[in-house]
Amino acid sequence: MANESTVQTSSTTALNPNQTGSIWGGGESPMKAEYGKLMMWFFLLSDALTFSAFLIAYGVARYSYPAYEGAAADFVYNPDAYWPIPEKVYNAIPFFHGLDAPLIFVGLMTFILILSSVTMVLAVEAGNTDALDPDTKQAEVQKWMLWTIFGGIIFLSCQAWEWAHFIEGTEQFMTGITADTFFGANLTQNQYGPPLFAAFFFFITGFHGMHVLSGVVLNIILFYNTVMGTYRKRGHYLMVEKIGLYWHFVDLVWVFVFTFFYLV
Amino acid sequence: MAHEDSSLSPQERHAAHVKKIWKVAGILAIATIIEFVFAFTLPIEDFKFLRIWIFILLTIVKAFYIVAEFMHLKGEVKSLMWSVLLPMIFIVWLLVAMLVEGATIFDIRF
Numbered sequence: 001m002a003n004e005s006t007v008q009t010s011s012t013t014a015l016n017p018n019q020t021g022s023i024w025g026g027g028e029s030p031m032k033a034e035y036g037k038l039m040m041w042f043f044l045l046s047d048a049l050t051f052s053a054f055l056i057a058y059g060v061a062r063y064s065y066p067a068y069e070g071a072a073a074d075f076v077y078n079p080d081a082y083w084p085i086p087e088k089v090y091n092a093i094p095f096f097h098g099l100d101a102p103l104i105f106v107g108l109m110t111f112i113l114i115l116s117s118v119t120m121v122l123a124v125e126a127g128n129t130d131a132l133d134p135d136t137k138q139a140e141v142q143k144w145m146l147w148t149i150f151g152g153i154i155f156l157s158c159q160a161w162e163w164a165h166f167i168e169g170t171e172q173f174m175t176g177i178t179a180d181t182f183f184g185a186n187l188t189q190n191q192y193g194p195p196l197f198a199a200f201f202f203f204i205t206g207f208h209g210m211h212v213l214s215g216v217v218l219n220i221i222l223f224y225n226t227v228m229g230t231y232r233k234r235g236h237y238l239m240v241e242k243i244g245l246y247w248h249f250v251d252l253v254w255v256f257v258f259t260f261f262y263l264v
Numbered sequence: 265m266a267h268e269d270s271s272l273s274p275q276e277r278h279a280a281h282v283k284k285i286w287k288v289a290g291i292l293a294i295a296t297i298i299e300f301v302f303a304f305t306l307p308i309e310d311f312k313f314l315r316i317w318i319f320i321l322l323t324i325v326k327a328f329y330i331v332a333e334f335m336h337l338k339g340e341v342k343s344l345m346w347s348v349l350l351p352m353i354f355i356v357w358l359l360v361a362m363l364v365e366g367a368t369i370f371d372i373r374f
Contacts, residue, residue: 031341033341042348045348048355057362060365065370067312069309072308072309085308087308102304103300114296115289118285121333121334131274244335251334255323256323258323259322259323263299263319264319
């Protein structure tokens with residue numbers, strides 16, 4: 001509390017920012033961040049709490065059901081006996097029907113999303129640097145934004161395929177198939193495990209996919225504005241940085257979803 | 265970006281930033297590959313908990329690099345950094361509380 005006396009003085013002279021001793025005394029941004037960026041951080045904090053609640057709820061549900069104890073090779077779907085193991089549920093890739101390729105497709109999706117996060121941070125860097133002239137700067141931001149949008153759309157397409165496959169179902173790892181065997185999944189019943197399993201799949205990956213979709217829409221608006229020269233006239237590309245924070249967050253959430261939903 | 269060496273020219277600084285970005289991208293890719301290697305080589309029936317801890321550890325490594333470097337939280341003012349990070353304590357608390365709850369539900373049902 002070395003500057004206690006200056007803080008006290010500042011409370012009496014708070015109306016004149018030039019005379020305050022504390023950075024919290026007014027007249028400057030104590031967190032050295034623009035208002036919109038600060039609010040984006042706090043929005044992401046609240047969003048992180050929501051996603052955590054989803055993932056932790058999944059953890060509880062999984063923990064309160066028996067785990068599959070046998071060898072992975074002997075696994076069969078049994079909705080009543082145990083929680084399914086992810087490497088057998090998510091083992092399909094497009095165009096290779098019946099092939100057992102555990103987690104390959106999800107891994108590919110993870111790479112795509114990480115790469116689109118990299119191109120986004122390159123767009124932010126191009127917008128923030130003072131090393132480029134306005135023309136090159138605009139061109140660079142445009143280029144990296146376009147790659148980011150591309151990555152986001154590919155990811156969403158992969159997820160659409162993944163959902164379609166999950167809903168449609170598979171005959172792999174099923175024993176005793178009869179005329180009334182249930183294939184695929186909906187919110188009340190699924191072939192893989194307890195009803196909660198499919199419900200969590202839809203809610204967690206769906207909520208994340210919704211975020212990616214919003215992110216792609218925001219990125220397209222961002223790209224449009226960059227092309228139209230809006231940020232160039234404004235003199236800064238701070239909007240790219242703010243939307244960039246959101247996009248990285250979506251990637252961050254996927255890292256957690258990938259681990260706790262697909263790997264563990 | 266005030267914390268950086270001011271003797272560098274804007275071009276050099278830009279080049280250094282871009283290089284750092286690709287380096288972090290490489291780290292994220294390698295962490296994901298390691299996760300895959302462990303997912304395939306450690307049989308689930310023998311190494312259940314070792315696998316889980318490796319995955320959690322690598323996830324935290326990846327989360328650190330995304331938040332610190334890509335979202336640039338490391339370069340922000342300390343008060344901003346802590347006001348984002350400290351509320352995460354609530355998540356840890358919820359996690360511990362709910363896993364205990366899950367174990368209890370399991371004991372009652374099975």
